Amino acid sequence: MRKIVLCFVLAMFMLSWSGVQAATTSVSGAKPAADLPRIASAQTAGEPSAGRLAELSQVRWANHIDAATGITTMRLVMDVSSPVTASSTVVDGSTPRLVLTIKGMLPGKSVTDLTFDGKVAKKVAFDASGQDTKVVIDLPQLLEDTDYKVSTLPSDAEAQRPFRVVVDIKQPAPPKTAPAVPALKKTGTKSNSRTIELSQVRWANHKDAVTGTNSLRLVMDVSAPVKASSVIVSTPTPRLVLTVKGTTPGKAVKNLTFDGKIVEKIAFDVSGQDTEVVFDLPHMLEDADYKVSTLPSDAKAKRPFRVVVDIKQPEPLPDFSFTPGLKNKLIVLDPGHGGSDPGAVGPSQYYEKTATLAVAQNVKQLLEKAGAKVIMTRQDDRDVYGSNATDVDELKARTTVANNRKADVFVSIHANSFTDRAVGGTSTYYYQKTLYDSMLARSLQTSMIEAGGLQDRRANPANFYVIKRTRMPAALVELAFISNPQEEKLLRSPEFQQKMSQGIVRGLERFFEQAAKLN
Ligand SMILES: [Zn+2]
Structure with missing residues (x-):
């Protein structure tokens, strides 16, 4: 598998040229890394362990309290056995989470989940997800993008430091509910005015008379023009994830369950400023098997702005049944x-x-x-x-x-x-x-x-x-x-x-x- 090797080599080059790479999309004006205490790194990453090309071998953490502001920052340092790329996303839910995906790397045996006092983080769990490590950080409250930073660090032979992935999380600011303060300016903040409602959802099955192909059409009404992006996810289960930017799902919008021929389930979640529509699929989709479009409003037909998703029914895999022996296979x-x-x-x-x-x-x-x-x-x-x-x-x-x-x-x-x-x-x-x-x-x-x-x-x-x-x-x-x-x-x-x-x-x-x- 030559491509894997090329990726490693490429990652190595990128690291050696850029030094520290910020892996989050928005890099904060938060504390520069140098303000944080040096974390002892007596141990270097071990050999790649049996069965794995690359390993998340060790995890360390430390809290740092800024003398001036009194704000606590937690730093989590993960040693990795070769250069990696990491991506992160903040997930809203009953427990707000920061989910970090470290590509092409699995957690080593000595890596165990961590529990904290809950001021900055409550828990950190390390899971293997396909070829990647998912680091799930349970948070006391939702983080702003500027409140955390993910970076990857090159190895440093002199200091005996291995490749590292570093996550810095600032203690969340106290809730902004100061009463009777002239808060009027703050109430009409952009986040309110920017929010567009995903007000209604409809769906229908369609069978093409010529080809006999079934498809599912999902129509979402929105109160203003929006942008939508989609991605197909293959693990742990096949999913189509649609992000409708700058919207929140309205109260009338409920999750949907289907027979599973084309889609098993559709869930509408708030993800930061966006609505995330997650389609659980029975099989992987080809790119040609689905289409996402946005439609303008139509005053005459009294139709609002819409986001439309069409998904074709994949041809099912045949049922297999095997006989013993190699003859005639x-x-x-x-x-x-x-x-x-x-x-x-x-x-x-x-x-x-x-x-x-x-x-x-x-x-x-x-x-x-x-x-x-x-x-x-x-x-x-x-x-x-x-x-x-x-x-x-x-x-x-x-x-x-x-x-x-x-x-x-x-x-x-x-x-x-x-x-x-x-x-x-x-x-x-x-x-x-x-x-x-x-x-x-x-x-x-x-x-x-x-x-x-x-x-x-x-x-x-x-x-x-x-x-x-x-x-x-x-x-x-x-x-x-x-x-x-x-x-x-x-x-x-x-x-x-x-x-x-x-x-x-x-x-x-x-x-x-x-x-x-x-x-
Ligand atoms: Zn090969």
Whole structure:
């Protein structure tokens, strides 16, 4: 998986050039970081722990009271084993929260949740969320954007400090309810005048007479023109999140529940100054499967300004039922990279694309011997889509092979890579879109470890395109680390290639055995 490596390298460059990076959109006029007490950092981040490329290894915190203003600031410092990016958002709710997402990093075993006195924060919880760490900070009251700051710090070899993510939170100002003070100027503040009401919600199902495609249309009336943005979220469950800027949901607006064919649930939440409309979806949507538009008011037809969301019903995944054995199974093998894309390159210049093809060819032979039918996304050293394709087109071409042929399973074969050459091992990734994806990944992982004997980096959930967009159980295997000189040597050797191929075949056999028991 070359792209992951590039991201790390890129992050490293960005850090070395910019020093401290503010990760929040609005950087506060709050206390500069230098005002805060130095926090001892006797420990540096440890080795990346088994099974993870990157780890949130340690958490420290300290309170600082400004001598002049008496305002308390809490600083939370998280050591990370490599450069990361972090994003944050303040969530309003029964418990106001600051939610920080640290990308591509999981919390280490020694990281435990923290409880505080509640002046600045009540609790900090660290959760794994897909490939990311979610740091959820429970707050005594809602924070303004200027009351907190998230930054990432580069490592500092001299001071023995690792890469860090730092969160500073100011103690909230006392409630502004000073009575009888000439508060008139304050009452008509911008936040009141700016608020537009999302006053009413309607919806309807529509079936296209020609294509037979069902779609759901949600219409939201708003009292003035607004802007809306949307994003598709894949974990932990597929969601479409629509943000209607500068609005609050009116009292008449209630959450909606549907039959789950197109949408399961729609929730309307206040998020800062905006309304967040969260659509729980039964499956992931393609971008082409939904549309958000805003409509002007129409005095003649007595229609207000509107935000309209159209969502098409996704074609459901077929029901799978498997029989034991490899005979007559249709298996798509996807040797990673190829042609203009070498994939990762080892220290002695061995290419990922060469190893993945050699192993896929072995697996094909072994599977065919066992009576399975095999389709390869590529048979030789070439791009599947074409040499000038975008990354997505290239990946889509690979999933299309499997989707069009309605394969039983899809296995993408890769070699891993990391900046630290000492890191090694075998891992497998899955995206649980059917009942069977994690079962497939675990079966492959177990059998590859038995066959190859490298460090077990486990079967892990991931968001990779090819395992997500294939419409059958799929897994992506990382045979070994091509960046590790010993493992590069193994990847080159026909003996190791054959061992890992046998591992993959045994893993597939194991998978069909287990899957058949679920019928
Ligand atoms: Zn790869």
